[in-house]
Amino acid sequence: MMMSVALPVVLPLLFGALSVMFWRSHFAQRSLGVLGTGAMLAVSVWLLADTWEHGHVVMEMGSWPAPFGIVLVSDMLAAIMVVLTGIIGFATALYSLSGIGKMSEKFGYYPLLHLLLAGVNGAFLTGDIFNLYVWFEVMLVASFALLILGGERAQMEGAIKYVTLNLLSSMIFLTAIGLTYGLTGTLNMADIADKLATVEDTGLITVIAMLYLVAFGVKAAAFPFFFWLPASYHTPKVAVSALFAGLLTKVGVYALYRVFTLIFNQDVDYTHEILLWVAAATMLTGVLGAAAHYEFRRILSFHIISQIGYMIMGLALFTPLALVGGVFYIMHHIIVKANLFLISGITFVMKGTHELKQMGGIYRTNPMLGVLFLIPALSLAGLPPLSGFFAKFIIIRAGIEAEAYWVVAVALVVGLLTLYSMIKIWAEVFWKAQPEGVETDDVTSGPMIWMWIPVIMLALMTVAIGLYGEPIYQMALMSAEQLLDPSQYIEAVLGESRP
């Protein structure tokens, strides 16, 4: 039995159920939150080690053989994503100890957190396309509830847009699943890939591929579908924002990586050309949106969009190096982006606002926080020797080798503009003097210790990936090799049962 692949899904569900049982006890819920996410991180590292050793780890649920039952499959990409989920989940749980507030805890913050993490891990690990839909819905329902914890007007308005567009994309996804089933008669992803190779009607396959592109494009906040993200991500509690920013859109990106390497690799010239245009437009619109805004979390939200573009660019170029870059980018981005959101929470406690115009002078009172902000901010912009430099470097090098010069040009310009808006935040929040006539309550001590620890932890990881990126690169390399050779995945899942 390959238990390691089931535990990252089972554990959060278990701890979620436990925290429902201790509904009234804040202390028990908090401890379960930290314990549960910590345990999840531990088993996800175990899964990564297992996957590193065996290549693919497969578990047939209920021992039903592969194309008939539901399988959980972990390849290198899935294992990496699960570890990142563990890291962000653990960091958020620690941060929530002092950052979330009693009211949110009372309305079930911790059970929802566990449920969200279970959904995210399930989506990464499942090998069945309809099961992927189910995990998407688990994740979405938990995220809906987390988004409106607090019940302010902005949250309601943001939630309506978030809920509507995400449900629309779920229904498009379901439509695509129905058509795939009609075409192949199976829901197992490896089996679909196997059967589609024999289907003559490539036009129909391309249509279905585009349906998947739209469905996952909405979830990933790619170019024409991103409007729900900047409308909603700056409204919930900061811990929730950080969790969403780190994980949710990346589930969409992961799903794009999965279906456009495993299943839809028949007509690469056509489908991946579209992906390349989407990537370029996503990068550019995201960063231009960020340049126009002066609210801390809205700027960061727009930057999520522009960074998604880099990840899709890695997939769209579809060369080994580009996929290495894409996977590396995802790893770097999740850590950095969640960290920036967590920092915005600390500055919010200090200044009581997210508006850049009303903040200032934090570097004078708290130079440590300034440094902690600069590490992820400069990493996001891609300055050496931080993690973002290597991520961007690999992708841009892959772009030059694939002779897609225009998209490389876009990527470089976007990098520069990213630096501009990070410097804008730095100058407004940390460097300039506190504007006169704005009241602030400078709280810097007390129970905030739990907000600092995850920030420091994630910043150290960013530096570590930058200074010692070789193991990360090796992992990305292995996942790229697996992605480019889907026969390994099919072989691992279907094994001898294949005719």
Add this chain to the structure above:
Amino acid sequence: MEVVMAFVVGGLYAAAIYMMLRRSIVKLVIGLVLLSNAANLLIFTVAGMTSGAPPLIAPGDTVPEGISADPLAQAVVLTAIVIGFGVLAFAVVLIHRAYEVVQADDMDQMKDTDR
């Protein structure tokens, strides 16, 4: 039969998109309901509409006798209906709360977060 169902499904999708493009949030939710029903009917149709026997396998056999209905598509539709219903319940509560907070059933009044 498949042709008729194709038109029904297409009509449902069209109606759903039309409703979602209205300004009223109640009509928006009605659009979501129609959309999930359309997707469910699509799966049902696409899996093939055979009036076959239940897919039960007699003891000793490995395949069912004669033509039998496809159980997987029905399981998928059933799951999708349940999920759709749960999500819909959330959406209805959400628009109720949003109506209480914003005091309007109009998407044009909900533009604060886009500025």
